[in-house]
Amino acid sequence: MCGRFNLIDEFDYVAELFNCADSLQFPKRYNIAPSQPVIIIKNQIDGPRETINKPMMQLVQWGFIADWMKQPPAKLIINARSETACMKPMFRGAIEQNRCIIPASGWYEWKTIKGVKQPFHMCKDMTRSNNSLLVFAGIYSRFMAADGSEIDTMAVLTKPAVGILKQVHHRMPCLLPQDKYSDWLNGWDVRGRNAIELFD
Numbered sequence: 001m002c003g004r005f006n007l008i009d010e011f012d013y014v015a016e017l018f019n020c021a022d023s024l025q026f027p028k029r030y031n032i033a034p035s036q037p038v039i040i041i042k043n044q045i046d047g048p049r050e051t052i053n054k055p056m057m058q059l060v061q062w063g064f065i066a067d068w069m070k071q072p073p074a075k076l077i078i079n080a081r082s083e084t085a086c087m088k089p090m091f092r093g094a095i096e097q098n099r100c101i102i103p104a105s106g107w108y109e110w111k112t113i114k115g116v117k118q119p120f121h122m123c124k125d126m127t128r129s130n131n132s133l134l135v136f137a138g139i140y141s142r143f144m145a146a147d148g149s150e151i152d153t154m155a156v157l158t159k160p161a162v163g164i165l166k167q168v169h170h171r172m173p174c175l176l177p178q179d180k181y182s183d184w185l186n187g188w189d190v191r192g193r194n195a196i197e198l199f200d
Helices: 011-017 089-097 163-167 178-185 192-198
Strands: 004-007 029-032 037-043 055-062 079-081 099-104 106-113 116-123 134-144 150-160 171-173
Touching (some): 037 134, 089 099, 099 150, 134 178, 178 192
Antiparallel strands (some): 004 029, 106 116, 134 150, 150 171
């Protein structure tokens, strides 16, 4: 799973990497936790015609709430299994239409060693990524609360861990290679089950 991550790369670099028209000003964040605001990259769906379907940055809450729900789930949903997300009502609509990417410098996992939980920072060198950033595949949703307020939320897609990562945890975030960013964001172009094939 992915329960904590960090993002310490410069915001201008992040915006340039994803060809975002505008960049958000954000500080380096060393320990991003569930329920906190996180930066996602998604395709613009409204606004001036020339910006439609262009990558944009947005701050959202880490903890997925499907847009059809009447109230938030009792337990915070921070991850979605890529193997089953296309089939589950909770995630199916977002997989088809509301995909995003989450930039990260690394993520944290804990392993119990001699009775003590030890944190491990999973980073680029361990995943053999060709990018200076890691890029998680995610899904997002806009939830309408009872008071009429709108809450934008997201979840990180996960898959079985591979290679050396299996020594720490049996799950890991789904990582997107750079040549698949656009395919993942363009939900209408690569549908459901086929989209899962885009992951590293």
